[in-house]
Amino acid sequence: MYEVFQQYIDSKIMLTPDEAHYIRSLAVIKKLRKKQYLLQDGDVWKYDAFITRGCVRTYSVDEKGNEHVISFSIENWWTGDRESLLSGEPSRFNIDAIEDTELVLFTHPNFELICRQIPAFNNMVNAILQKSFVTAQNRIQAALSYTAEEKYINFVKKYPGFAMRIPQSMIASYLGMTPETLSRIRTQTARK
Amino acid sequence: MYEVFQQYIDSKIMLTPDEAHYIRSLAVIKKLRKKQYLLQDGDVWKYDAFITRGCVRTYSVDEKGNEHVISFSIENWWTGDRESLLSGEPSRFNIDAIEDTELVLFTHPNFELICRQIPAFNNMVNAILQKSFVTAQNRIQAALSYTAEEKYINFVKKYPGFAMRIPQSMIASYLGMTPETLSRIRTQTARK
DNA sequence: TAATTTACTTGATCTATATCAATTCCTTTC
DNA sequence: GAAAGGAATTGATATAGATCAAGTAAATTA
Numbered sequence: 515m516y517e518v519f520q521q522y523i524d525s526k527i528m529l530t531p532d533e534a535h536y537i538r539s540l541a542v543i544k545k546l547r548k549k550q551y552l553l554q555d556g557d558v559w560k561y562d563a564f565i566t567r568g569c570v571r572t573y574s575v576d577e578k579g580n581e582h583v584i585s586f587s588i589e590n591w592w593t594g595d596r597e598s599l600l601s602g603e604p605s606r607f608n609i610d611a612i613e614d615t616e617l618v619l620f621t622h623p624n625f626e627l628i629c630r631q632i633p634a635f636n637n638m639v640n641a642i643l644q645k646s647f648v649t650a651q652n653r654i655q656a657a658l659s660y661t662a663e664e665k666y667i668n669f670v671k672k673y674p675g676f677a678m679r680i681p682q683s684m685i686a687s688y689l690g691m692t693p694e695t696l697s698r699i700r701t702q703t704a705r706k
Numbered sequence: 707m708y709e710v711f712q713q714y715i716d717s718k719i720m721l722t723p724d725e726a727h728y729i730r731s732l733a734v735i736k737k738l739r740k741k742q743y744l745l746q747d748g749d750v751w752k753y754d755a756f757i758t759r760g761c762v763r764t765y766s767v768d769e770k771g772n773e774h775v776i777s778f779s780i781e782n783w784w785t786g787d788r789e790s791l792l793s794g795e796p797s798r799f800n801i802d803a804i805e806d807t808e809l810v811l812f813t814h815p816n817f818e819l820i821c822r823q824i825p826a827f828n829n830m831v832n833a834i835l836q837k838s839f840v841t842a843q844n845r846i847q848a849a850l851s852y853t854a855e856e857k858y859i860n861f862v863k864k865y866p867g868f869a870m871r872i873p874q875s876m877i878a879s880y881l882g883m884t885p886e887t888l889s890r891i892r893t894q895t896a897r898k
Numbered sequence: 899t900a901a902t903t904t905a906c907t908t909g910a911t912c913t914a915t916a917t918c919a920a921t922t923c924c925t926t927t928c
Numbered sequence: 929g930a931a932a933g934g935a936a937t938t939g940a941t942a943t944a945g946a947t948c949a950a951g952t953a954a955a956t957t958a
Contacts, residue, residue: 574847580851582847584843584850596836596840596843643832643835643836643839647788647835647839647842650842650843651776651842652789654776654846657846658774658775658776658882659772659774661945662945681904681906691946692945693905693907694907694908694945695945697907854915884916885935885936886936889936889937890938892936
């Protein structure tokens with residue numbers, strides 16, 4: 515499944531065969547069964563991870579035991595806990611597989627090596643980060659501005675594929691509402 | 707007030723006198739009176755902006771006319787609308803001054819020039835972006851997980867200075883609650 | 899394919915927070 | 929430093945969404 519990652523890179527930047535080979539030599543393939551953890555809170559996250567197949571969620575668990583979904587990531591996206599990566603502190607998040615999933619992993623030191631040696635790769639990474647930041651900011655705005663119904667409609671419009679493959683209760687959590695509320699919203703919305 | 711920016715850079719990276727001079731030659735100083743706009747929604751944002759003095763807020767306005775504060779930025783922070791900057795589309799946000807404010811502005815093409823010519827500067831910018839992303843993600847988590855009271859306590863702990871200089875109604879908006887609710891929370895919390 | 903578990907739906911009730919309204923307290927301005 | 933305008937407080941009431949509970953459907957597992 516490395517080919518998926520290769521194609522992703524090729525769609526973004528031009529590499530010499532040597533460079534492409536160098537990147538591949540540092541990549542580690544990882545497979546996750548559905549429900550398997552990629553990261554558990556308390557552990558330190560040390561990778562840069564790209565999903566080639568499947569779907570993963572990042573979430574926190576509060577004192578009452580409620581799970582709060584911070585993000586979903588699917589094939590052709592990156593995942594991980596940047597906070598733990600940067601700080602070296604134990605993560606407050608969990609990441610687990612919603613479907614059987616395959617990833618391409620780089621240890622962070624290796625990833626930084628690649629960034630330093632291949633400027634185009636570094637630029638690509640930075641562009642992704644900018645996009646991630648914009649996405650996060652838009653999510654904040656949606657959380658502040660929208661009603662529960664608007665949040666759901668906005669979500670489906672923005673990520674049409676997600677609504678199909680991700681359990682409703684997780685989408686509800688991502689949107690900051692209970693599964694019951696989302697269920698009611700869906701029947702109401704469908705009726706219209 | 708350029709010195710504040712100079713010191714900021716010096717605290718992060720080492721520059722040759724030539725490089726420092728080059729950066730300075732591309733900088734534009736801008737002053738804002740309290741309540742003055744730096745960006746109005748509908749306009750395209752084209753700068754990279756660093757605050758040397760004062761305080762600014764980024765917010766959106768919904769159809770009902772309610773303002774939703776996306777972020778506060780004070781001296782030694784950056785501000786702007788990255789979404790509009792990257793896409794070239796009109797901004798959906800407003801940025802205005804909460805206090806009299808001074809900024810160091812770079813047009814984005816100039817800023818990119820600096821990044822390309824001074825790798826250390828580029829790295830600094832990327833590090834800032836990573837931090838911004840982590841901050842945004844933490845804010846999402848707080849918005850999903852906390853009660854109104856917890857949100858406020860968390861905010862004061864995280865940004866002790868802000869609670870002093872920013873009007874309560876704006877903090878309430880930032881936290882996703884009404885000014886009345888925040889007022890009540892404050893009197894309750896004080897009583898404890 | 900039956901059994902078991904897990905996810906979703908629907909209904910009744912509750913509650914945190916919003917809304918509306920009046921009053922007081924600060925700023926700003928002239 | 930008086931007047932005016934905006935911000936914060938406080939009270940009464942309303943409501944979106946949460947919680948609790950039961951039933952139904954769908955997915956796993958045996």
